[in-house]
Amino acid sequence: MVYSKKASVWELSVLQLATDKVWYKGVVLKGNRDIQNKKGKAFQNAIRVICSYFTPVLSNQEICIHTKAGLIFTKTDTFGRFQAVSDKAYCEDLKITLSGSDEVLKLVQNYPVFFQEEQRTLDIISDIDDTILVSNTANIFQRIKTLLFLVPERRTVIEFTKNIFQAWEDVNPRLFYVSKSESNLFGLLTTFIKHNELPLGVLTLTPYLSFFQLIKGQKPIDFKLNAIRFLITQSRSKHYILVGDDTQKDMAIYTTLAKAYPELILKIYIRRTGKDISETQQKMWEELLATGTSASYFLPEHADSILKEIQTLKEELI
Known part of the structure; x- marks a missing residue:
């Protein structure tokens, strides 16, 4: 052609x-x-x-x-x-x-x-940076170094998030990846997802940017919140799991969604990226817990208890 x-x-x-x-x-x-x-x-x-x-x-x-x-x-x-x-x-x-x-x-x-849209029991909506792959979002210089000089196949997958996805496999959830990463990185991110055998899902990224737009920070402020709202309101799924991390605003966004859709959000997983929790992170975590939605702020050592809880939740859904 x-x-x-x-x-x-x-x-x-x-x-x-x-x-x-x-x-x-x-x-x-x-x-x-x-x-x-x-x-x-x-x-x-x-x-x-x-x-x-x-x-x-x-x-x-x-x-x-x-x-x-x-x-x-x-x-x-x-x-x-x-x-x-x-x-x-x-x-x-x-x-x-x-x-x-x-x-x-x-x-x-x-x-x-x-x-394909099907009648499903569960959809999983996940962040990308520092949720499924190590991006060093909190350190701009380390982030740029990682982005430029590590090919997608050598980027580090976050194994516990991958394990969470695998633990829910028999419920047959759809995966949606919603990230503030710009569309310029679509090829890199999809290569990473395929290479690490993560679930293939729709990617919703911020606009494709020129260098000057990137420097000026021309990304929609409420992009992520609005994108997830659209997916929830347009889907037939009965329950949603939200997966993110504590480096940006995932906890605040997920708190807003938990308040808006309390009957739909089954579980929220937040990956803890550092050894210590800042005052801001602690405050956001407390506000998330105050919604009454089940949430886990996890480190690798929490794996056993979280995976056991997933088994219990699956039994209730199935």
């Missing part, structure tokens, strides 16, 4: 919603991009990451999603993002073109696109 030289689809996710509608979302970059996720060395990884912040997005452009059920017209925003909620079903030979053109945009990712 001859692909358009004008633009490429950097990431695409299609999620069947509870309303029998379908959520199409993605990011379009300018140019005919190469397939990502190529294995390389630290220097090559650093170059790829840095170059992503100098890759222009295709902003404010009308696009057309071609399905067997018909056409879906939408438009990218200033960050190159597009989304549409449609009654037109997903098909495997889906194509995306620029409006008024027959040239197909190449889909760059090497990661599942479609995620």
Whole structure:
């Protein structure tokens, strides 16, 4: 197939919603991009990451999603993002073109696109940085070093979070990864998830950023809270588990969600990243506990008791 030289689809996710509608979302970059996720060395990884912040997005452009059920017209925003909620079903030979053109945009990712909605007992919504992989979020210099010079296959997976996911496997939950990491890192993150055999789930990331936007901190303030609210309100799941860590605002966000959906949030897991707990972390933890929702603030040595509790909770659900 001859692909358009004008633009490429950097990431695409299609999620069947509870309303029998379908959520199409993605990011379009300018140019005919190469397939990502190529294995390389630290220097090559650093170059790829840095170059992503100098890759222009295709902003404010009308696009057309071609399905067997018909056409879906939408438009990218200033960050190159597009989304549409449609009654037109997903098909495997889906194509995306620029409006008024027959040239197909190449889909760059090497990661599942479609995620089927089913009647489920449980969904798990998880953070990424310092929740499923070590990112050193609390130390900006260590974070940059880790991001640039460790290839995805050599990044450290957080085994206990992985064990939590595995412990819930027989309930057949869906996994949603919601992170403040920008879309520039989509290829790196999906490579990490696949390499470490973590559950394949929808990634919802903040906008694809240029270097100057990154420096200026142009990320939506309530992005994570709003993204999780959307997933909860649009799903058929009866219960939710929220997984995060104590380096940013996960506890505060999950407290808000526990207050809003007390009958839906089954459990909250917060990974403790340091030996000591700051006054701010302690205050946020106490506010989370005050919601009455079951929560665990865990260290590796808590593994046995938490896994036993999971078995009890599963028996109650099943």
